[in-house]
Amino acid sequence: MNEYDMQDDATRRKVFWLLQRLTSLSLWKAKHSAFKVFAAAYETAVRTWPRTDPEPPSADHLKTVHEILSLYDEGLNELARGHRFVWREGQALNRAIDRFNYLAKYFYTNSKHWERGGQIEPYPPKVDALARLMHASQVQKEYVPLEIWGTYYNFAYLQLPNGLLDRDAYNHTFYKLAFPNFPEVLPEVLPEVPNPSGPVIQSGQTVPCDGIWEPVTIEQSRVLNVIPLGAKLFGNNGCFNYFVADTAAPNLEGFDSATFSSTIVPTHWRLLWEDTRYANGIIPDESQYFLDPPEPTELANREAGELVRTGDICPVSGEWNTEEYGGKTVQVGRRRAHAGPVGQGQAIRHE
Template sequence: MGLLDIFKTQWSGKDMTPEDRQKMFWYLKRKTSYTAWKREADAFDRFADIFEKQVIEEPHADGLMEGTDWDDRYPEILKAQVLFEQALRQLGKGDRTVFLYNSLGLLRDASEIAQSWHSELVNHGPQGDHFYDGKYVEAMTEAIAEFFLCSDDTGYFQPSMSGGAAPEFWGDWMKKELVRVCISPDLVEVPEPEIPTLVKTGEEVPVYGIYEPQTKDGCMNYLLAGVPAPLLWDADGTSRKFDVTWRLLWEDIRYLDGAIPAEESNYFPLETKVAKSAPLVVNDDVLSALSGTTCPKSGIWAVLDDLNGRLHVDKGDLLPQHNGRDVTWVHTE
């Protein structure tokens, strides 16, 4: 070991083992993968299919109170499907801005709509007093519960609000989480960049990727480019938060070639496998089109970000602007 090596940043463990560290690296790559997010979007599509049957067969369901107007709620479901579709298309080209918590964060917006329906149907709303009428309510509830399970396997650990701490840390909960997950037996060594990229809490994260806090048993997080690096939760579970220096281990440049890495075929081994280097497939079930383009199908079209804006457009006509601006239109019926 040379003299300079003494001053190099490096991981050190107390309760965390080198194998734990390998599992954590794999776990973060899976949670932020195209495969995991596509799996979540597909689960929501299955829920949306049942929702559509409810709208078609019983748009207004009578009940003890005023009943339920499902057709009024359907545009929100379509909006989530379009957001998932657009986000997956962008992520499939390596565009990770869809992860952000701002106007570019399409995946977060789509997921929040879907999560709200889990709250409504499974938990009966924030106060537990929301109940819905309809012949497919039970089937929808089961489908959105399955979606919720898939959503546990997506995400990233960067906090949503400025100044927040990294929401996960090494401790009993994370150990149990790694036991729950079916982790690949073919774990790779955690990368050790020769030239360290360091960013302190509050400084702007330079690139998307997996970073490790430079503290004993520091738990890796997936950080988002262009936003402040977070505080760190204390690994002893005391909820203490403190400033830390994060070191980049792995820059996320997946999908820039339009292909899914072969390792993703092992992310969900009990489900349909993703072929090595298979082209990315985007769900085309939801019709959407931009202002100024030719309408692909006659019917009622709604503005994606203003679903009160609806009009009938015939196939072949140009989709107009809305309130003087170009918008994305979604076919609703």
Template sequence: MGLFDIFKTQWSAGKMTPDDRKKLFWYLKRRTSYTAWKRAADAFDAFAVIFKKQIVEEPHAKGLMDGTYWEPYYSEILKAQVLYEQGLELLLQGDRNVWLYNDRGILGDAGTIANSWYSELVNNGARGDHFYDGKYVDEMTDAIKVFDIASRDAGYIQSMMADAPAPECWTTFWHDTFAKLPIPGQLPDVPIPTSEVLIKTNDEVAVFGIYEPQVKDGCMNYLLAGAPAPKLEVTDGTYVVGQPISVTWRLIWEDTRYFDGAIPEEESLYFPIETKIAKPAVVPTLPDSQPSAATGEPCPQSGNWVVLDDINGKQAFQKGERLPQYQGRDVIWLLVSS
């Protein structure tokens, strides 16, 4: 330690124990893993299968009022599925920009659509006045609840609010959380950085990874490269007790997972078999894959098609017809009904 190091702000233990710190590090790696995101995407796929059954078997569900016409909503479901698929493919290449709040943050976009259906079916919309009719509504509601649980275990998306504090802070909440997790009995020590990377609140985060605020009981957080480093909630180790404060964040672990396309072996233990989200069985009346084609390609099947990134861009095409641009740009078209 240099002479002036004693004057630097540093992490120190209060109510957080070394064992707590190990568990927190494990938790952050688990939550930002490919496995956690794949589990959430699989849960949404299971919901989408039931949604499609509703469209196929009862496209217009009669109710007290006009009932529910389900087909117009299906393009949203397809878009979320495609975004999850694309995002997972990029993540498995080590591209974590899919978590940012910009045009590359496609996992955030997927989650926005998927979570909107939790709001609609479980909370009856933002104002509680949306109600849906259909033979599979109860089953869809149960499935979206399963998705919600899985999505809470998946990752950190850059906040839309520039001044949002770090998502995690140290309180007694963590002891309840740890008790419910399949944490291995023997955890490795939290790594000691080989080089010193310090970032102050509002500075741009240098690399994706786990950072630790240099204050008493500073709670590690996973920070996103390119985003501004956040403030930290003030706690007394039990409760949040004040307004968020500016801190210095120290890089503990740079996330270099998946650059080789491999999933670390430890991820097989993140979600025990009894809590894994099963891949949905294919409904016999449905095609194995959703037809899609790009601008300039011949339409492979007659029917109604939508633009992947604009659910309002719905048009009817005949088989063999050249698919056009949409609003002056090349797009991907998805078949929603034939």
């Protein structure tokens, strides 16, 4: 995977926007809608699957499927009123994710395709079609607002931004999750990340409000309450996370190279943005979270084999070779065709 710097402005803006998206009512409603499509298809499959087919879906899963639908109904009604406790342990949307994970884990337990709670081989085609519908309701890192609870370590869900920003992370071997489309190609148009002075809490303390929090180091001058003019009060200490009010602020995860084990790294957390969306039932326009991928341009649709000349705009990135000068090959991006070592002449793209 690529590495991303949480002190880089473009990276910070993208992570901030993605956390707002992951905790939006619109995204969770979209998850619900997609799961309803799967639920209808699965129920039909259970009812109509040929008796002679050795690959039937389990009717036992229908109870879990209906439970998840009910939890979505309950949780979305609360979230639409700005009640984000639905992501706390034991609450509706937290339980919906838990039950979904159970369903996905035991979806098809044929020993040729499944072992010890995990898929090891591609499912048979008809089963795979149902599994794809199930995963269509899943969103990368959808669990980020859930309460971190029940372990001694209590590590923050997001230690690094890679799982959000790297396309490779969306490939889960037997299925892929959709990569979100940002409002514009250039990250500079994304909202600027706020730079407030607080509030600041420590790992283990109670989170005072819903929102996006940044792990930070505190400058010594801040600790001593002596703040020189223009001094930087906080230093970034990792990836932003989303916390729900009245939960415990988590730790960061370290690594002990001597024992090859994780270590607890307490940190300070600074509130970047308090989430007050949907108060009084007011739902803002959230269409930016579901932008269609940019349509290919006419140039990008050109067939492989089309000729371009030096100085022309390169229609697509790829491997091109010249018909002159011995047929040399170059790798060219979407820019003007490079004359360079292949000389002045025509180039043709390979598939």
